[in-house]
Amino acid sequence: MRRSVPVLALGLGGVLVAGLLALPWLPLAGGGYAVKVLTLLLIYVVLAQSYDIVGGTMGYVNLGHIAFFGLGAYACGIAFNAGLALPGALAAGMAVVMAFAALISYPFFRLRGAYFSLAAFGLVKLMENVTINLRWLTGGSNGLKVAAADRTLPMYYLTLGLAAATILAGWLVNRSRLGLAMKSIREDEAVARDFGVPTLRIKTQALVLSACFPALMGGLYMWYFNFIEPAQVYGLKIALQPVAMALLGGSGLVVGPVLGAALLYALEEFIWTHVEHLQGAILGLVVVLVGLFMPGGVARLAPVQRLLERIGLREDDR
Amino acid sequence: MDGTLLLQLTINGVLLGGVYTLAAFGLSLIFGVSGVLNLAHGEFLMLSGFLVFLVSDRLGINPFVAVALVSPLFFAVGYAFERLLIRPLALRKEHVRLASATLVTLGAALILEDGAAFFSLGTEFEKSVGYFLPTLRLGPLVLPSLKLVVFGLVALLIAGLAAFLKYTYVGLAVQAVTQSPRGALLNGVPTARIGAVAFGIGTFLAAAAGGLEVIHSYVSPLIGLPLTLKYLCIIVMGGLGSFVGVALGGILIGLGESFVGFLNPAWGQTVAYLLLVLVLLTRPTGLLGK
C-alpha cells in the first residue's frame, strides 16, 4: 500500500505535466471543439484565481469581483469600436478597471464581512443597471458588438498565457511581503493594524492587483465572442461562479481555485453531455456534498494534500 | 406633483416595503441565530408559491386557504434543512464554516431551482394564481388589498416577534444565541435546537411570502436566487441582527422604487442597490446594525 503511492503520484504527476505541456500544442492536433472547451475553462481559471487573491489570501469575500470583468469587457469593446487595435483597447480596459478598483477601495474597505460582500454585490447590480441604461455608450439591453471574426486560435493562446500569468501572480503574492500583510489582515485585521500594517494601502493594492486579470480577460472575452450583453458579464450566475470555484477547490491556496475551476467545469461538461434533465440539480448536489464533507475545499482533503506534497505543490496553509 | 399622487406613491412604497420585509425577515432571523446567510431562502419562497399554485389551481382550493395550509409545512422543511445541512458544520472554524455554509446553501439553492424547473416541464413555467382580491378605495386613493394583507402580516409579525423574544423561553434563548452562541451554550441553552427553530420560523416566513406572491404576481423556478440576494442586500442595509432594521431597509427601498419608478421607470431597479451602497458607505454596519 505504501509503496504504490509514490508510483501513483509519479504517474499522475507525469500525466499532469504532460497535459500541461501539451496545452500549447492542442490546436495543432486538430481538436477544434476541445480548444473551445479549454478556452472557456481557462477563462474560469483566470476569474477564480484572481478572485481568490482578495477572497482567499486576504479573506474578503468579494462578491463583486465580476464587476472588473464586465467593466473590462465593455471598456475594451468601446475602445475597440472607437478605432483602437486590440493591445490599445485591452490597455484602455485595464486602465479603466484599475482606476475603478482604486476608487472604490477606500469606501468599500471600511466595510467588513457580510457587509463588504453584499455591498460589493450591490455594486455589480448597480453597474449592470447603469450599463443597461446608458444605451448610447454601451448599447444597453441590445448589447455591445465588435467587428466579427473567427479568433479561436489567438484567443486560446492569449487566454492560456493570461491564466498562467494569473496563477503565477497568485503564487508570487503568496510568497511575498504583500501576501504576508494580506494574510495578517485575514487573520485579525485589528491586530494587524496595531502592529503597523498599513491595512488600507495593502487592501487597495490587493484589490487593484486582483482586478487586472479579470479586466484583461473581459477585454479578450469581448473580442472573442464579438458580442456581450449586460446580463452576460454582470449576471448572477457568472458573479457567483468564481467564488463557488474557489471555495470548492480550496480558497486561500494557490492551487485551490485552479482545481475548483477545473473540477467544476469538467463536471459541468460531463453532466451536460451525459444527462438530459436535472443538470443543475446534480451540480448543486455535488456542491452540497463538497460543502458538507470537504471543509476547506477539495485541495485540503488529506489524500489530495499528500498527492500535492509528493509532486511538490503543497503550500503552507493557515 | 399633487398631494394625492404623492400620498399614493408613498402608500405604494410602504406597502411594497412590507412585501420585501416579510420575506427578508426570515433571512435575518436565520442569520442572527445561526450566522448563516441562507442562499436557499428564496428557493423556499418559490417552492411555496409553486405548491400554493398547484393546490389552488389543480384542486380548486381557495388560494388564501392554500397559503395557510402550505406555509406551516415549511417550518418543518426549514427545521430539517438546518439539521441535515447546517448542523454538521457547526463545529468548524469560523471561516471554514462560512465557506462551507455558502457552498451548502448555494448547492441546495441550485438543486431546488433545477428541481422546480424540472417539475415545470410540460406545464406552466410561470405560475400565477388567477384570484383577484378587489382593491380598497379611500377617496381618490387606491389601497391594493393583497399588499395590505402582507403589510398587516408584517406589522403583526414585528409585534409578535418582539413579544416572543421578550416573554417566551424560546425567544429569550434566541436572543441569547444571537448575542453570544458560546455564552448561551455555557448557560445551558440548547443552541442546536434553537438554530433549527430559527431556520424553521425563517423558512415559514419565506413560504408565507411566496404563497402571497403567487397570488399577487407570479413565481417561476428562476426567481429564487435573485430574490435571496436582494433580501440579503436589504438585511445588510438595515443592519445585520436588527429586525427593525430589516423593516426600515425594506420600506426605504420600497419608497425609493415607488418614487423613482414613477419619475423614470428605467432607473427603478437601480434604486435598491444604490441605496444599499450609499447607506453602507456612510454607515458601515447598516442603518441599525451593531
Next chain:
Amino acid sequence: MLLGLAGLALAALLPAGAPQAQGTPKEIVIGGTISQSGPLQGIVAPFVKLAKAWEDRVNARGGIPMKAYGKSLPIRFVIYDDKSDPATTLSFYERLATVDKVDVFIGPFSSGLHNAALQASVSHKIPFFMVEGNDPFLFKDPNPWRVTGLAPADKEQTRMVQFLSKLGGLKTFAILARDNLHEKESAKGLAEMLSQAGFQVVYQETAPADTKDFASIVLAMKQKNPDAVVVEALAPPSNIQFLKQAREQGLNPKELFVSHAPVPVIKGLGPSSENMVSMLYSFDGDSADHKEFQELCKAAGFEPWQYSEAGIRYRAYRRIEDALERAGTLDKEAVRKAMWSTDLTLFGEEQMKHDATGFGTDMPYPVQVHDGKYVSLWPIEKGLKVHRFKDGKW
C-alpha cells in the same frame, strides 16, 4: 481533475471527424434548437412535435425532390433544447454544425437566441433559416448566410394598426415596453405607426427586464388617462405582473393590448382576461395551407390559438422546403442563393419574399380573448363584427 484534463487532451488528439463520405446524400438534415425548458418553454415547447409532424408529412409524400441527385430525399430534424439560454443555444448550433453536420439551420425562438445562434452560421457557412427573429440589430452587419421570414420588428404591429384604424372609438395610447432587444423595436414601430395613423401616444416608456413591481408605472399611465394600454413584452412574467397591478391600481382602459399573451397569462388573469387583444401568427381561413397548418398543430397536440408562434414555424418549414427544392442540391452555396430568392404565396394571400437586408414579409394578426380562448379578428370585416371593447372591466 487530472483524469478529466488528461481525457480532454486525449479527446483533442483524436481526429476531428471521419472523412466525408462520397456519393449522393441519403437525407436532408435540418438542425436547430427549441426552448423546451426555461422561461420560453411556455411559448415554443410543442414545436418539437410540430417539426416532427412536418417531417412525417413531407416524408410521407416521398421527401423533397432534389434535381441534382435525380430523386427525392427525406428530411430529418435534429432539435436540441436550448434551455432559453443564449450560451447554450450557441453551443448547440456549434454542435449541429460540427457533430450532426446539418445541411441547413432553422432558428430558435426569439431575437435574443437568434443573436447567439447566428454566430454559428458565419463560421460554418451553413444556410440559416431564421424563424422568430426580426430585430434590425440582427441585421446590422451583413450576413449572406441568414434570412428571416418576418417583417422588421418595427413593422410587426402593422395589421393591428390597420384594424384599429378601421375600428375607431380610440384616440389615446399608452405604451409600455420591456427593455429588451425585440420589445423596444416593436414598441417604437408601433408608436410611429399609431402617430402616422392619426392616433395620439400619450405615454411611452421602457421598463427594465427585471422590474417586478409596476405600481408606479401604472400610476404614471393613469395620470395620462389613455383610451388604450399597450404592453410589449415577450415572455409571461412581465405582462402578468403588469396586468395584475394595472387591475389592482385601477387602470381601466377601454382597450387592452398585450403583444404576447400565451395561455399562462390568460390563466393568471382569470376572468379579467376577457376581451384582451393580442397578436397571433395565424388567422381564420380555409385555404389548403390553413388546413395543413391546423392538421400539423393537431398532430403536435395543440390548437393553433394556444401557441401564437406556430404560424411562423410553419412558414419557415415551407420556406426551407421551397428553397431546397429550387436549389435541387445540398450544396450549401446553392441552397443559400435559393434561400434568398423565396417567392411564395401562403395561406391564399400572403406574399413571402425577402428584401436586400434579409427581412421577410410575415406579420401577425390581431386576436381577442373570448371566454379564455383566442378568437381571430382577421379579416378586418369579420374582426370588426366580433370585436368587443374591454371598457375598463376587469
